[in-house]
Amino acid sequence: QSVLTQPPSVSAAPGQKVTISCSGSSSNIGNNYVSWYQQLPGTAPKLLIYDNNKRPSGIPDRFSGSKSGTSATLGITGLQTGDEADYYCGTWDSSLSAEVFGGGTKLTVL
Amino acid sequence: QVQLVQSGAEVKKPGSSVKVSCKASGGTFSSYTISWVRQAPGQGLEWMGRIIPILGIANYAQKFQGRVTITADKSTSTAYMELSSLRSEDTAVYYCARGGSSRPFDIWGQGTMVTVSS
Numbered sequence: 001q002s003v004l005t006q007p008p009s010v011s012a013a014p015g016q017k018v019t020i021s022c023s024g025s026s027s028n029i030g031n032n033y034v035s036w037y038q039q040l041p042g043t044a045p046k047l048l049i050y051d052n053n054k055r056p057s058g059i060p061d062r063f064s065g066s067k068s069g070t071s072a073t074l075g076i077t078g079l080q081t082g083d084e085a086d087y088y089c090g091t092w093d094s095s096l097s098a099e100v101f102g103g104g105t106k107l108t109v110l
Numbered sequence: 111q112v113q114l115v116q117s118g119a120e121v122k123k124p125g126s127s128v129k130v131s132c133k134a135s136g137g138t139f140s141s142y143t144i145s146w147v148r149q150a151p152g153q154g155l156e157w158m159g160r161i162i163p164i165l166g167i168a169n170y171a172q173k174f175q176g177r178v179t180i181t182a183d184k185s186t187s188t189a190y191m192e193l194s195s196l197r198s199e200d201t202a203v204y205y206c207a208r209g210g211s212s213r214p215f216d217i218w219g220q221g222t223m224v225t226v227s228s
Contacts, residue, residue, distance in 0.1 A: 002154060035215070044219065044220055045155065045205070051214070088154065088155055092212045
């Protein structure tokens with residue numbers, strides 16, 4: 001059971017937009033920055049979003065992040081087949097003194 | 111450009127230990143935080159612990175306390191994760207990553223598959 005809650009799967013057609021939610025509590029998302037990671041099949045995770053809404057160099061602006069209260073959201077616009085991957089949210093949990101992740105969301109681009 | 115290169119796959123017997131290495135190239139190794147994250151087959155990401163090489167201080171997730179040891183050798187820019195008393199549930203890909211201490215995991219190693227089987 002993951003500390004952060006994500007939907008197991010989402011899907012949308014190419015060119016469309018999708019959002020992935022990540023729900024937590026005041027001990028994690030509510031008081032700490034959220035990051036998002038993309039994991040393509042058979043590869044290591046890759047940082048997509050950090051500090052709630054910042055993109056590392058090289059990440060297209062089709063990817064966006066937001067946070068409100070104890071929830072965070074990853075948005076992806078202009079979906080491409082290459083976006084099919086597992087997406088994870090992560091943050092620090094002050095009560096657990098540990099980094100915590102969501103269970104992951106599998107994105108299917110139909 | 112910082113890169114993290116991990117050691118190769120391991121097959122271990124239940125009850126034994128495994129030690130995985132993570133060598134950094136580029137950047138200033140000592141100033142990083144290096145974390146270890148594992149992923150069981152078909153499962154999500156699980157943080158195990160971290161080390162700040164310049165301080166030599168490691169912190170561990172409660173679940174792994176007493177079974178995991180994370181160390182760093184500044185002279186070779188290499189971090190290590192040793193997991194003892196292995197059981198089948200420890201079968202997973204183990205990743206090292208730069209980050210933790212409230213910083214994002216921005217650089218990842220390629221992963222090391224550890225299989226625990228009798």
